[in-house]
Amino acid sequence: MPFRLPPLTSLRFFEAAGRLQSFKLAAAELNVTPSAVSHGIVSLEQALGVELFARETRALSLTPAGADYLTYVAEAFALLATGTQRLAAHRAERTIAVSCAPTLASRWLLPRLQRFRRLWPQVNVRVDTSRRQVGFPADGFDFAIRLSRAPDAGADWTRLFGEQLVPVCSPAYRDALGDAAGRADLHRATLIHVDSASEDWQAWCDATGMESIALAGGLHVDSIQLAFEAAAAGLGVALGRHPMVERELAAGLLVEISPAMVATQTAYWLVCADGADERADLAGFKQWLVSEAEQFTGASEGATVR
Structure with missing residues (x-):
C-alpha cells in the first residue's frame, strides 16, 4: 500500500518556517517568495486539517500541533539527507x-x-x-x-x-586627511560602514575610546569586499580586517592610518x-x-x- 504523504514542497516550506519562526526568513533560505511559503503552508494545513501556525500581526509561532509535527518532519528530512550522503559516500x-x-x-x-x-x-x-x-x-x-x-x-x-580591525584608506585619501602634524584626522573622514558586519566602527571606537568620531552618515555597503573597494577608490575610510585585508595593503592600494588595532570578539x-x-x-x-x-x-x- 503506498504511503499517503502531504506535498513534499509544502513540507519543506513548513520545516524551514517552523525552524526559523518566520515565513520571510524561510523564503530567503529556500530562494522563493514569502507568498509562496505562506500559500504552501496553507495548502499543507488544509491537507492535514490542522492549523500549524498561530499567525499574529507581528509574530508567528507554532501551535502545539505544529510544534509536535515539526519534530517528525525535521527528523524525516535529516534521515533523507543522511541516506543521500551515505549513498554518495560509496561513489x-x-x-x-x-x-x-x-x-x-x-x-x-x-x-x-x-x-x-x-x-x-x-x-x-x-x-x-x-x-x-x-x-x-x-x-x-x-x-x-x-x-x-x-x-x-x-x-x-x-x-x-579571528580578525583585527584597523582603519584603512587609499594613500591619496590619507594625504588629504593629514593635519598640521601629518597625521590622518578621522574626524574629517567619510566612514565606510559594512551593514552586514557584526563588529564595525562602533566596536572600534568603543575599544579605542574614540567616542568623538561621528558614526552617523557616511557610506554604507553590504559586504567587506565592497568596503575595501570603496576605500581603495578614495571614497572614504573603511575598517581593514586583518588578515583579510593583507592583499590590498601589500599592493599599496590601502594603507593603515591609525596604530590602534582592535581584536574582534x-x-x-x-x-x-x-x-x-x-x-x-x-x-x-x-x-x-x-x-x-x-x-x-x-x-x-x-x-x-x-
Whole structure:
C-alpha cells in the first residue's frame, strides 16, 4: 500500500518556517517568495486539517500541533539527507559541500583549494556563498565556515582564526586627511560602514575610546569586499580586517592610518555535523582546513610589524 504523504514542497516550506519562526526568513533560505511559503503552508494545513501556525500581526509561532509535527518532519528530512550522503559516500568520486561567506571564500578558501585537490584528487568540492544559515544534515552541506562569537550547540565547531580591525584608506585619501602634524584626522573622514558586519566602527571606537568620531552618515555597503573597494577608490575610510585585508595593503592600494588595532570578539569557525569524521574524505578536509588556518595566521603574524 503506498504511503499517503502531504506535498513534499509544502513540507519543506513548513520545516524551514517552523525552524526559523518566520515565513520571510524561510523564503530567503529556500530562494522563493514569502507568498509562496505562506500559500504552501496553507495548502499543507488544509491537507492535514490542522492549523500549524498561530499567525499574529507581528509574530508567528507554532501551535502545539505544529510544534509536535515539526519534530517528525525535521527528523524525516535529516534521515533523507543522511541516506543521500551515505549513498554518495560509496561513489568513486565524492563531493564535499561547503557553505562560506563570499569574501572569505574568494580571499581565503578558493586560493587554497588546489592544495586540497592535490591531496584528495578523487574528491570534488562545492562552495556555496549564499547568505543563509544551513542546517546539518538536512540542507545537504558537510561544512560551513561561520563568523561567530562562540560555538552553538548541536554541531562540531573548530576555531580557525579571528580578525583585527584597523582603519584603512587609499594613500591619496590619507594625504588629504593629514593635519598640521601629518597625521590622518578621522574626524574629517567619510566612514565606510559594512551593514552586514557584526563588529564595525562602533566596536572600534568603543575599544579605542574614540567616542568623538561621528558614526552617523557616511557610506554604507553590504559586504567587506565592497568596503575595501570603496576605500581603495578614495571614497572614504573603511575598517581593514586583518588578515583579510593583507592583499590590498601589500599592493599599496590601502594603507593603515591609525596604530590602534582592535581584536574582534568574533572569529571564523569551521562547523560540521556530528559524525563527519567517520568519512575519510570529510575528516581529511577538516584536518587540511585547520592546518591551512594555522599556517595562515602564523604567516600573517610573522609578516605584520606592530
